[in-house]
Amino acid sequence: MILIPLIFAGLLMVNLKDSNDLKLSIIQELHNNSCIPKGTEKIHQQLHDLLLNTVDRGEGNSALLIGPRGTGKSALVNHTIEKVRNDCKSDFILVYLNGFICIDDQQALKEIAKELCPKSELADLNLNSFASTMTFLLETLNSGDKGRQSVIFVLDEFDLFTQHHNQHLLYNLFDLSQSKSTPLAVVGLTCRQDVMELMEKRVKSRFSHRQYFLFGPPTFEEYISIAHGILCPKNVDQASWSSHVKTVLNSSDNKIRVYLERVYNFSRSIQLLKNCLTWVAVNLDSSSPKIDVGLFEEKLIDVFKDSKAVLIRSLSKLECCLLIAMARLSTKHANQPFNLEMVLFEYKEFVTFEGGKIDALPNHDLAVQALEKMIRSQLVRTLSSRQSKVQKDYKLMYLNVDIMDFTNILKTCNLPSNVQKWAQSILTF
Numbered sequence: 266m267i268l269i270p271l272i273f274a275g276l277l278m279v280n281l282k283d284s285n286d287l288k289l290s291i292i293q294e295l296h297n298n299s300c301i302p303k304g305t306e307k308i309h310q311q312l313h314d315l316l317l318n319t320v321d322r323g324e325g326n327s328a329l330l331i332g333p334r335g336t337g338k339s340a341l342v343n344h345t346i347e348k349v350r351n352d353c354k355s356d357f358i359l360v361y362l363n364g365f366i367c368i369d370d371q372q373a374l375k376e377i378a379k380e381l382c383p384k385s386e387l388a389d390l391n392l393n394s395f396a397s398t399m400t401f402l403l404e405t406l407n408s409g410d411k412g413r414q415s416v417i418f419v420l421d422e423f424d425l426f427t428q429h430h431n432q433h434l435l436y437n438l439f440d441l442s443q444s445k446s447t448p449l450a451v452v453g454l455t456c457r458q459d460v461m462e463l464m465e466k467r468v469k470s471r472f473s474h475r476q477y478f479l480f481g482p483p484t485f486e487e488y489i490s491i492a493h494g495i496l497c498p499k500n501v502d503q504a505s506w507s508s509h510v511k512t513v514l515n516s517s518d519n520k521i522r523v524y525l526e527r528v529y530n531f532s533r534s535i536q537l538l539k540n541c542l543t544w545v546a547v548n549l550d551s552s553s554p555k556i557d558v559g560l561f562e563e564k565l566i567d568v569f570k571d572s573k574a575v576l577i578r579s580l581s582k583l584e585c586c587l588l589i590a591m592a593r594l595s596t597k598h599a600n601q602p603f604n605l606e607m608v609l610f611e612y613k614e615f616v617t618f619e620g621g622k623i624d625a626l627p628n629h630d631l632a633v634q635a636l637e638k639m640i641r642s643q644l645v646r647t648l649s650s651r652q653s654k655v656q657k658d659y660k661l662m663y664l665n666v667d668i669m670d671f672t673n674i675l676k677t678c679n680l681p682s683n684v685q686k687w688a689q690s691i692l693t694f
Contacts, residue, residue: 287506287554290498291546295539301344302337302535303491308477312345312452313352315475319450320353320415325442327451327472329423331458332479335534338454341479342419357415364425370434373426374398381416399433415448423453427463435464439471481533488529488538489514489522495542506554513556520562573666574674576642583627584635585680586612588644589688591664592671596691602648602661605636615687633657668692 301309308330318324330338346359360380367373378398418438420426426435442449457463464472482488493514497507513521528541544564545556580588590611594603609632627635639645640662648661664671668691675688 287503288546288549291496291549292543294495294498295543295546302340302479303482303487303494305337305341305479308479309341309345312341312477313348316345316349316417316450316452317353319417319448320349320355320357323415323445323448325444325447325449326475327439327442327453328475328477329453329455329460329472330477330479331455331460333481333532333534334456335532335536336479336481337535338479339421342452342454346417346419355415357417359417359419361419362421362426364420364422367426370429371398373429373434374402377402399437415450418449418451420451420453423455424457424460424463426453427460427468432465432468435468436471439468442473443471481535482529485526485529488533489525491535492525492538492542495539496545503554509555513558519558521556521558524562573644574670576644577666577671577674578678580639580678581635582680582684583631584639585675585678585688586615586684587632587635588639588664588666588671589675589684589691590615591645592666592668592688592691595664596668600663602663604661605632605658608632608636 312328312330315326315328319326330342332338350357358380360377362373362376367376375398378401381402426432429435438449438451441447442451453460461469461476482491493510496510497503513519514525516522525538525541528537541561541564544561548557548560549555577585577588587608590608591603593611594607595601609629636645636657640647644665645662646665648663672688672691675685680688
């Protein structure tokens with residue numbers, strides 16, 4: 266299921282000037298990304314001590330924060346760094362790198378150079394040369410003395426950095442964190458539970474193996490408690506509003522609680538919860554603040570709109586037939602990968618069985634175009650990026666749609682009866 270986004274930047278600016286303090290406070294709480302997520306106080310303290318030792322005592326350190334999206338990894342790191350900045354006696358340099366932006370080590374080195382080097386030196390440095398940039402940065406970081414400023418590296422989407430060629434950047438950063446030349450800390454953030462397996466052996470040997478795991482609220486009652494805390498910020502004292510929110514969230518007869526439980530069962534992401542509660546904030550009536558239950562229900566229903574269903578209903582008859590052939594292959598062969606050649610053979614068997622009651626096999630180029638469209642739409646996913654040299658007809662792939670959902674969606678599509686019957690036969694294997 267692909268979630269349809271609930272928030273647009275412009276929406277949050279609606280009537281802000283006319284809103285009361287309660288409305289403004291809730292919106293500020295919704296966008297407060299520098300607070301400690303509930304239940305992570307121990308991890309926060311450990312990470313704080315680790316970074317404080319780097320900044321104040323010159324110790325090199327490294328750590329990984331691992332957890333699903335929306336569990337507060339970035340918020341925890343932001344809050345911890347801010348607290349370290351307030352608590353420590355000396356200043357430090359913060360270098361933030363994102364794996365989606367730094368697609369290779371050379372791009373990452375350019376970003377590091379911009380943060381660490383004065384503009385005068387940067388002008389003389391050839392940033393297009395990976396070797397010269399790496400050499401210069403290593404010399405810069407290694408040439409310091411005990412009084413040198415500490416450096417904290419935050420690597421967001423850490424798993425993407427492991428895909429860089431030979432993992433040169435990770436090796437050198439972890440190696441520097443173990444040396445005494447520069448007080449340096451490396452903090453990685455990732456959603457991948459198997460991130461340690463993605464690192465090369467030489468990179469692992471330089472990593473401190475500190476791993477902190479973050480998870481969403483363990484129970485639905487804690488989830489509701491977080492929702493109450495967001496809608497009732499500490500800096501707003503309105504007993505009637507707090508009582509109203511408590512009644513709405515805790516009433517077993519209220520549909521809002523039912524829909525929130527569905528959101529919780531789908532994902533324990535606090536960010537997704539905030540997205541849902543944003544509709545409450547932007548639609549509060551300044552004169553008489555009260556949750557519009559009907560509107561909230563409508564927006565929560567939007568959360569569970571399955572965009573894959575919309576995509577499948579928009580497909581042509583040829584594309585639907587190819588998807589049905591893929592679903593049959595997945596079911597017959599226990600979800601083993603398949604290729605276009607196998608799909609076309611499955612489709613050919615159906616055409617032969619129907620004996621002219623269905624259109625003939627499509628032109629090969631049309632079939633390839635249909636497949637590429639389905640890959641772009643994420644209805645089909647390729648097995649690996651290492652198949653770049655494999656011919657299109659033989660690239661392995663998986664169907665990225667639940668078979669039961671797929672057959673139910675096809676019932677609502679405008680397809681010939683024999684195609685519908687072929688689709689429903691998927692469930693008979």
